[in-house]
Amino acid sequence: MAFHRLAVSVLAALSISSTDAFAPGSLKTARTNNALRMVATTPADLGIGTDSDVSNGEKDQDGTGAMMDLTGITFSGLKGKALSIQAEDFPKSKEIKAIIPKDCFKPETAKSLGYLSVSTVGTAICTAVGINMASVIGTGIFTLPIWSAYAAVTGTVAMGLWVLAHECGHGAFSKDRKLQDTVGYVIHSALLVPYYSWQRSHAVHHQYTNHMKLGETHVPEEYSEEGAFQQREWFMKTFGKEKGIQFFASIQAFLHLLVGWPGYLLLGATGGPDRGMTNHYYPNPLTEPPRPNKELFPGNWKEKVYQSDIGIATVVGSLLTWGACRGFGEVMALYGGPYLVINAWLVLYTWLQHTDTDVPHFNDDDHTFVRGALHTIDRPYDKLDPWGAIDFLHHKIGSTHVAHHYDSGIPHYKAQVATDAIKENFPEIYLYDPTPIPQALWRVCKGCVAVEKRGDKYVWKNNGVEDLL
Numbered sequence: 001m002a003f004h005r006l007a008v009s010v011l012a013a014l015s016i017s018s019t020d021a022f023a024p025g026s027l028k029t030a031r032t033n034n035a036l037r038m039v040a041t042t043p044a045d046l047g048i049g050t051d052s053d054v055s056n057g058e059k060d061q062d063g064t065g066a067m068m069d070l071t072g073i074t075f076s077g078l079k080g081k082a083l084s085i086q087a088e089d090f091p092k093s094k095e096i097k098a099i100i101p102k103d104c105f106k107p108e109t110a111k112s113l114g115y116l117s118v119s120t121v122g123t124a125i126c127t128a129v130g131i132n133m134a135s136v137i138g139t140g141i142f143t144l145p146i147w148s149a150y151a152a153v154t155g156t157v158a159m160g161l162w163v164l165a166h167e168c169g170h171g172a173f174s175k176d177r178k179l180q181d182t183v184g185y186v187i188h189s190a191l192l193v194p195y196y197s198w199q200r201s202h203a204v205h206h207q208y209t210n211h212m213k214l215g216e217t218h219v220p221e222e223y224s225e226e227g228a229f230q231q232r233e234w235f236m237k238t239f240g241k242e243k244g245i246q247f248f249a250s251i252q253a254f255l256h257l258l259v260g261w262p263g264y265l266l267l268g269a270t271g272g273p274d275r276g277m278t279n280h281y282y283p284n285p286l287t288e289p290p291r292p293n294k295e296l297f298p299g300n301w302k303e304k305v306y307q308s309d310i311g312i313a314t315v316v317g318s319l320l321t322w323g324a325c326r327g328f329g330e331v332m333a334l335y336g337g338p339y340l341v342i343n344a345w346l347v348l349y350t351w352l353q354h355t356d357t358d359v360p361h362f363n364d365d366d367h368t369f370v371r372g373a374l375h376t377i378d379r380p381y382d383k384l385d386p387w388g389a390i391d392f393l394h395h396k397i398g399s400t401h402v403a404h405h406y407d408s409g410i411p412h413y414k415a416q417v418a419t420d421a422i423k424e425n426f427p428e429i430y431l432y433d434p435t436p437i438p439q440a441l442w443r444v445c446k447g448c449v450a451v452e453k454r455g456d457k458y459v460w461k462n463n464g465v466e467d468l469l
Contacts, residue, residue, distance in 0.1 A: 068454050072463035074447055076356040077435035082375060083358055083457065085429055090370050096406055099425040104403075104414040109174040111413055112164070115395060116183065119160035122393065126154040130334050139329035147333045155341020156390060161187050162342055163395045163412070169199040170408040189311030191342060194265070196304035197280040201296055206408055209372030210354060210361045212451075212458055213274040214294055217264055218351055220361055220451040223461050229450040236465075245468050249445035256351060256445075257344040268296075281309055345394070352440055353377055353401045356433065357447040357469060360457035373405040378419065378432045379440065402430060443469050 068083060130150055137143050167173045168184025181195075188195040205216035212219065221227050236244035263269035267286070268278035275296050276289030283302035285295060297305055323331045353376055362371065381398040382391040391399055400415035403422055410418050423430045433440060447469040451458040462469060 068457065068459070072461050072466065073459055074357040074443075074462050074466045074469040076358050076440070076443065077433035078356065078358055078377070078431060080358050082431060083360060083459065087366065087368075087371065087456070089429060090368070090374060091426060091429075093370055093406075096370070096422065096426070100403075100407075100410075100418045100421045104410050104418045104421075105407065106414075107172050107174055107409075107411045108413075109176060109179065112167070112173045112411065115413065116161075116164050119157070119164060119393070122157040123154065123161060126150075126157050126338075127334065130154065134330055134333060139327070139333040143333075147337055150333070151337025151341050155338035156345065157393055158191075158338055159342050159345045160393045160395060162191060162193075162346060163397045165191070165193070165195070166202070166397075167395075167412060169195065169202060172409050172411045185308075185311055189308075189315050191339065192312060192315060194280050194305065194308030194312055196301070196308045197283075197297070198265075198308075200301050200304070201278075201280065204296065206373070206405060207369060208272065208367070209369075209405060210359075210375045211272065211367050211372060212361050212363050214272045214291075214364075215361075216271050216296075218270045218355060219272045220448070220458065220460070222458070223450040223452045227450055229461060232449050241465070242468060245446050245465060249442060252445040252449075253441070256347050258340060260347045261343040271296075281305065281312065348437075348441065349394075349398050349401075352379055352437070352444065353398065353405075355444055355448050356440070357443060357460050357462065359431075360459050361451060362457065363453075366456040370406075374402065374426075374429050374431070376402045376405040376431065378402050378430075379437060380434055381437060384437055402432075 070080070070083075073080070073083070133146070133150065137146065139147065164173065165184045165187035168180045168187075171177075171180065173183060174180045184199075185195040188198065201216050204214075208214040208216065212222075221229075223229050232245065232248045234244075235248040238244060239247055260269065264271065265280045268275070271278060274289060274291040275294055276285040276287040278296045279286055283297040283305040289295060319331055319335065356377060359375060359377065378401055379398055381394070381396070382388040384390045395412040396415060397404075397412065400412070400419045403410055403415045403418035404412075406422070407418075423432070435443070447462050447465070448460050450461055452461045453459075
């Protein structure tokens with residue numbers, strides 16, 4: 001991930017940066033100074049710019065768009081589809097909304113609470129098992145393999161709670177605003193996520209998806225003579241091409257899945273450079289932003305950041321008290337391990353939803369909300385296990401994410417209907433990569449390092465390593 005330069009220096013040993021971008025899209029119509037709403041839902045009609053994609057190639061055989069110079073570009077399971085679509089191929093926001101059943105935009109409180117009960121009961125059962133295990137086997141170093149397995153299971157189940165809190169932040173949980181914010185605030189605070197701070201930054205993420213300068217999280221690093229691309233080259237020269245790129249990819253996976261989320265909350269790691277370095281617990285930029293008018297927490301949001309901090313302080317205080325009374329080994333076993341697994345799931349989803357070796361990014365001149373949102377990728381999380389249990393427990397957050405990025409007010413239990421409508425009516429622009437998740441992650445770790453501009457797109461540069469991806 002492309003850590004902010006100062007963030008890299010703070011994270012010291014974690015200086016190998018790189019990859020992708022979770023950003024949601026700057027609107028061409030967003031040049032109108034419209035403030036982001038508190039809940040990140042799609043504005044009424046953002047329109048589409050009329051600029052044509054600049055390209056170095058001819059129309060592809062399917063006539064879906066202009067294909068650029070493909071030197072150094074490795075195709076994912078999308079087979080270059082995202083690179084072939086021209087700007088004028090994208091529909092207007094109102095055209096997409098027209099084909100989605102109106103019922104999809106209506107949250108149902110009772111149904112949302114039902115799914116909340118499933119995630120809550122599942123997490124409670126896992127926790128009860130853990131408490132009993134702690135009383136029997138303790139939390140010593142020799143029990144680490146057992147507690148690692150416990151963390152994997154409990155964190156995977158509890159990720160469902162994170163997804164529902166995320167839905168609260170989007171206004172897709174209930175029409176009862178107080179109930180919705182209470183549920184979201186409690187769950188996210190328990191997981192050390194500042195609810196209102198993240199609600200705002202995530203709204204920015206949705207508005208500027210795949211934007212090179214204003215995206216939030218996983219904004220790519222531009223190719224340079226001293227960046228992550230050269231670091232990957234060093235690994236390949238030192239250890240050989242095949243082993244070197246594997247070592248580099250392993251470090252990428254570690255940085256993203258274990259360090260990336262706290263790095264983002266604390267330092268704005270992988271956030272867009274035009275907002276400077278940010279912190280989700282302190283509302284003012286930590287460094288002077290190149291574009292002060294794009295500050296992450298403007299106006300009344302500063303107060304909401306501090307409101308979020310109250311919940312975080314309460315949970316941190318409770319964890320410290322628990323550790324002082326019962327020992328921090330127990331805290332790590334029952335809370336810390338599952339917490340790290342939840343974070344890893346979160347980064348995995350967001351990273352792969354917006355990144356692959358043939359998925360481009362854009363600058364101000366070529367980015368629109370719709371273009372950014374429809375560069376989201378749905379993936380086969382329903383095939384992670386034989387029963388589709390993980391996809392169910394995580395409320396299909398990874399397999400219906402295109403519809404979610406078009407309008408994040410669609411509840412997860414209606415997102416499949418919206419997805420089917422988009423896929424049926426706009427098959428030429430709907431992105432679905434059938435690559436199994438582990439292979440897709442490994443490809444992204446190896447190949448999504450730095451981008452270079454070609455025409456109106458920023459594309460991942462992989463000259464000389466195409467056969468290794």
